[in-house]
Amino acid sequence: MNKKQLIMEKSIELFANQGIKKTSVQQITEYCGISKGAFYLSFKSKDELILAIIDHFMQQITADIDHVVRTNHTKDILYQIFHKIFKAFLQHRDLAKFLMIEQNHSLNKELLTRMQYYHKIADKTFLEMLERIYGESINEIKYDLIYAIKGLINGYADIVIFNNGKLDLDLIATSLVEKVDILAKNITTPFITLETGEMFQDFLIEEISKEKLISMIDTSLKEIEESIEKESLVTLKQHLIEPSYNRAIINGLIENIRNHPDCKWLSYLLRRYIR
Amino acid sequence: MNKKQLIMEKSIELFANQGIKKTSVQQITEYCGISKGAFYLSFKSKDELILAIIDHFMQQITADIDHVVRTNHTKDILYQIFHKIFKAFLQHRDLAKFLMIEQNHSLNKELLTRMQYYHKIADKTFLEMLERIYGESINEIKYDLIYAIKGLINGYADIVIFNNGKLDLDLIATSLVEKVDILAKNITTPFITLETGEMFQDFLIEEISKEKLISMIDTSLKEIEESIEKESLVTLKQHLIEPSYNRAIINGLIENIRNHPDCKWLSYLLRRYIR
DNA sequence: TATACTAATGACTGTTCAGTCAGTTTGTCA
DNA sequence: TGACAAACTGACTGAACAGTCATTAGTATA
16 A cells, blocks of 8 residues: 555544544554654655645545535535535544544644635535525525534534444434525524625635646656546646647546545646636 | 632633643743742643643533523523623633634543533533423424534634634624524424434433532632632531521522632532532 | 665654752741 | 741753664666
């Protein structure tokens, strides 16, 4: 297995059980069965490892949610999103635990900005979804709804993550959809009004440059083996340098790489760039 | 000023800004203008300081909420509680920030148990309140409602704590009351049903012993100066050793000490013991 | 087989920091 | 005034730990 991935997986386990502070690099390398030096071949520092872990998880979830919102056009979106989120929490329980336990805003400024960035994207996606589902009718309360939704997710995430039994994902999603629906149709006194909402969130997510994308493609090409994915990446790279295919083809190529774990984030960024 | 209090206040500031890990005992003592040795006269260890800070805050809020629920008998309770909670968050922004940033489950098992204890009390209090307001009608969804309420508080706490402008406490409370009311009247598909709810929460909050209470009274007596409070404490102590007054008198005595910051928790425990 | 190159090792270094303790100051009371 | 105690000081200690680097193992190429 890829050494970087090995280290990330094993350290997530340790972090989730003991916390970051109490997990030494030594311990991580011992648990991985590698030497301390090998660790520093993969990551420049312990902090970089932590950043990488958080990035990885946030990117997966962000790309997944975006995909659901983009491909669903019925009222079903909300259900799909909740289902996806809680399924991810369940599947990566260790990671989610780690994220919940150590909301390391404190670790460094870097992380704080990073998290704000993902939150902004999430807010924007939720907003798009709410507008799609409910149209104009919720205009006055849309920002308020976003905070309510995030709060609800948080509250129920606790149950999902810290309860070890099996959970009815369908029920939890259905139940939350009902709550949001009830709120959307009945709220008359939002705390976050239109003005304050727009003040809170300036939706300027800076666009990624073509060069950055190409270098990301190059990195991915080195890491993956599957031929279809490789070919798709090469073709996409060519298209970036010199546009030569129509939207449908590009869409298909992006779809080809969407489910490869190492390309999920890249596919999300590509899609946003093309649009 | 009391040295213990000085250390707590100053370190909360530092913790909120830099995180626990990056704040050394050295730095705390320098910021307080005392020596390192003096720190260890007040606290046995850095961990003990952290525990003390968290205990202090949780005890204040727990006692306050309990008081609201106990003394209000109209639908107003919900509003009062939200108002109280968010006012506390605002007033002790540093502390709340510190608590949100480092959900130190990880620090040690001690803290985890401690937090679970306060959560249990909060759950019980919320439950009592919901039953008082809505009666039998919400029986099927009461546990679900508790999680929804906690989630909403969490979501909106973020805004209150990390936004530096002034906030309309009345509006936020009103807005949340509306949300809970809407949910209480419309939810039909709870995620946490009656059975699972009772499974989650076993409401066995162990009772405190008479001896413990008396020793707590003794400690408080040493610390406070106000004569009314002192007299009340002495009388309450006598009553504990040999019951000699009726409920009304005891109630009044407890009320006398309720608003002294060093006695809030004691008054809460006394009230629970007497009942 | 020799050579060149990369991957991996783990003993070592420098630093940070919680906690200690021998000694000093301040306060109290006879 | 002096005896005694309580409060306070800060230089010091030892442990933990992130990060380095000289050396070795492994592998590809000529």
